[in-house]
Amino acid sequence: xxxxxxxxxxxxxxxxxxxxxxxxxxxxxxxxxxxxxxxxxxxxxxxxxxxxxxxxxxxxxxxxxxxxxxxxxxxxxxxxxxxxxxxxxxxxxxxxxxxxxxxxxxxxxxxxxxx
Amino acid sequence: xxxxxxxxxxxxxxxxxxxxxxxxxxxxxxxxxxxxxxxxxxxxxxxxxxxxxxxxxxxxxxxxxxxxxxxxxxxxxxxxxxxxxxxxxxxxxxxxxxxxxxxxxxxxxxxxxxxx
Numbered sequence: 001x002x003x004x005x006x007x008x009x010x011x012x013x014x015x016x017x018x019x020x021x022x023x024x025x026x027x028x029x030x031x032x033x034x035x036x037x038x039x040x041x042x043x044x045x046x047x048x049x050x051x052x053x054x055x056x057x058x059x060x061x062x063x064x065x066x067x068x069x070x071x072x073x074x075x076x077x078x079x080x081x082x083x084x085x086x087x088x089x090x091x092x093x094x095x096x097x098x099x100x101x102x103x104x105x106x107x108x109x110x111x112x113x114x115x
Numbered sequence: 116x117x118x119x120x121x122x123x124x125x126x127x128x129x130x131x132x133x134x135x136x137x138x139x140x141x142x143x144x145x146x147x148x149x150x151x152x153x154x155x156x157x158x159x160x161x162x163x164x165x166x167x168x169x170x171x172x173x174x175x176x177x178x179x180x181x182x183x184x185x186x187x188x189x190x191x192x193x194x195x196x197x198x199x200x201x202x203x204x205x206x207x208x209x210x211x212x213x214x215x216x217x218x219x220x221x222x223x224x225x226x227x228x229x230x231x
Binding site for chain 2: 046076092102
């Protein structure tokens with residue numbers, strides 16, 4: 001079975017500082033990995049995805065993530081935080097359930113950006 | 116291009132009642148997945164429909180059921196509602212082949228269900 005662990009349920013950074021959200025995965029097969037963002041009272045928006053091509057993946061809004069197989073990690077980064085980045089972030093792994101591919105999510109990291 | 120839409124936005128039911136939630140998939144997508152997101156948690160996979168057939172199911176009881184229609188829209192039905200069913204229900208659409216495809220799922224805004 002696949003699983004995802006997000007380290008740190010709450011992360012606070014100052015505006016303009018580096019954002020680093022941690023995600024480690026467990027998978028018995030080469031994984032597909034995703035980062036989604038959720039703003040209050042909204043659904044999930046795809047930030048970026050890794051599907052076995054380049055290990056450094058660039059997404060929307062200046063975010064990027066690096067797939068490191070040796071560390072089973074897929075951490076999300078952004079060089080300079082903006083107030084609008086405040087939201088909850090979910091890491092997910094795509095797993096096969098019989099004939100379906102389901103997303104297995106971590107428990108989420110709430111990002112606060114301080115002025 | 117129209118994104119994923121869900122209705123209703125909010126719903127309040129009492130324990131023991133039945134509820135139907137609706138989802139319209141993104142144009143060109145043939146697969147719909149449903150997730151339950153309890154407060155403060157990540158979404159949990161309920162089931163997936165591919166071309167009108169159930170194509171995989173998570174660890175949810177049979178009182179959670181669904182349908183997919185020829186236009187690829189979908190319904191989630193929950194019978195005998197329990198208090199723990201209170202959650203945000205998310206629908207996601209994707210284009211896929213059975214067991215394969217791009218795997219990228221695009222989510223709707225969700226339906227907030229409250230069970231009293």
